[in-house]
Amino acid sequence: MDKINNWIWEDKQVTESTNDDALTFSKHCQNNQNFVISAQQQVKGRGRRGRIWVGLEGNLFFSQGIIFEPKYLGQLIILSSYSLYQTIRELCPINHKVEIKWPNDILIDGEKVSGMLLEKGDNNYMIIGIGVNIKEAPKNSEMLYPVTSLAEKGISIDRLVFLRSYIDNFDKYHHQWQMDGFSFLKQQWLKVVKGLNATIKVHTETEDQIGIFKGIGDNAELLLLQEGKIKKIYAGDVFYSKE
Numbered sequence: 094m095d096k097i098n099n100w101i102w103e104d105k106q107v108t109e110s111t112n113d114d115a116l117t118f119s120k121h122c123q124n125n126q127n128f129v130i131s132a133q134q135q136v137k138g139r140g141r142r143g144r145i146w147v148g149l150e151g152n153l154f155f156s157q158g159i160i161f162e163p164k165y166l167g168q169l170i171i172l173s174s175y176s177l178y179q180t181i182r183e184l185c186p187i188n189h190k191v192e193i194k195w196p197n198d199i200l201i202d203g204e205k206v207s208g209m210l211l212e213k214g215d216n217n218y219m220i221i222g223i224g225v226n227i228k229e230a231p232k233n234s235e236m237l238y239p240v241t242s243l244a245e246k247g248i249s250i251d252r253l254v255f256l257r258s259y260i261d262n263f264d265k266y267h268h269q270w271q272m273d274g275f276s277f278l279k280q281q282w283l284k285v286v287k288g289l290n291a292t293i294k295v296h297t298e299t300e301d302q303i304g305i306f307k308g309i310g311d312n313a314e315l316l317l318l319q320e321g322k323i324k325k326i327y328a329g330d331v332f333y334s335k336e
Contacts (some may be wrong), residue, residue, distance in 0.1 A: 097260045100127040100157070104253070107134040112212060112222035115156035119214030122158065131155035131256060135224075151228030152242075153252040157263070161219040167313030168275050170196050170211060173221050175282045176263040177207060180255065181225075182285075184248050192287040194238075195306075195315050195331050200287060204241035206230070223259075227252050237330060275311060283308055288333050293317075297329040306331075 094103045108114055114130045122128060135154040161169050174197035181199050182191045192200045197209040210222040226242035227250065243250060270278050283289060288306045295302045295317060302324065304317035315326040 097129060097257055098264055100129045100260060102129045102131070105130065105132040107136065108132040109136055110222075111135060111154050111156040112210060112220055115158050115218075115220045115222070116212065116214050119158050119216055119218035119220065122216065122218065125160045127160075128158045129155055129256070129260065130158075131253070149226075149229045149231055151252065153223075153225040153227050153255055155223055155256055157221040157223075158214060158218045159221070160217050162217075163213060163219070166211065166219065167309075167311070168270070168278075169219055169221070170209075170313045171275075171278060171282050171309070172266055172270055173197065173211075173223070173263065174199070174209060175278065175285075176266050177209070177223065177225075177259060178282075178285055179262045179266075180259045181206065181243070183258070184243065184250060184255075186247060189246055191285070193282065193285055194287050195309070196313055198238075201241055201246050203287075204230075204239040206241050206243065206246075225252075225255060227255060279309065279311075288331065292334055294332045295326050295329040296332065297326065302326060302329070 094101045096102055111130045111132050118128060118130065132154050134150060174193055178191060178193050178199055185191050185201060189201050194200050198205050199207045207223065207225045212220045214220045226240065228242060228244050230240040230242040230245065232240060266278060289308065291306060292303065293306045295315065302317055304319040304324065307316040307318045307323065310316060310325060317324045317326055
């Protein structure tokens with residue numbers, strides 16, 4: 094295995110799911126070592142809420158394994174999504190708008206370019222699975238949102254160059270979180286989230302909730318203002334007023 098910074102790293106030619114590989118690896122990983130597993134091709138990727146993540150050739154698929162207390166899972170979501178946002182923002186021409194869609198999707202000009210799935214591994218590991226549309230965006234009738242790729246926005250970058258840049262950013266903001274706590278990171282995240290203080294619809298497993306997006310709590314829960322009261326939403330799909 095190779096290394097990226099202090100992360101041990103394996104880049105596979107083909108795999109079913111990097112998250113499944115990372116979950117298996119966490120069973121045997123020793124010394125609390127951070128690790129990354131990436132793949133040139135992923136044939137059975139999955140996204141949030143059991144959705145399929147289509148793995149087109151040339152795109153980036155990887156999973157991180159890091160020791161993280163489960164009670165801070167929401168903060169890890171914010172940390173990883175902000176690190177991914179910064180990686181894409183640094184690459185994107187200034188005429189394109191880059192935003193985060195709660196809880197962890199990255200949008201370019203309102204179109205989704207990446208997805209993320211966090212799962213609990215063994216031995217206190219949390220697994221962060223990320224897919225980024227580097228070369229091409231999958232497009233089919235089951236997509237909930239408009240999608241795009243970095244290539245469609247005029248960005249040409251090798252998937253592993255992107256991966257290394259992301260890990261650099263993750264290490265940077267992870268260190269900041271360790272030193273300064275969650276509050277500062279949360280405020281930075283809120284500056285770039287789409288729809289803050291606007292009316293949104295959140296589709297949950299049981300119903301649709303409509304209200305004003307007022308921010309997030311310390312577990313990354315969405316704070317929705319309805320009839321003068323704040324409702325906390327922990328999982329769901331956000332839709333904006335023009336969608």
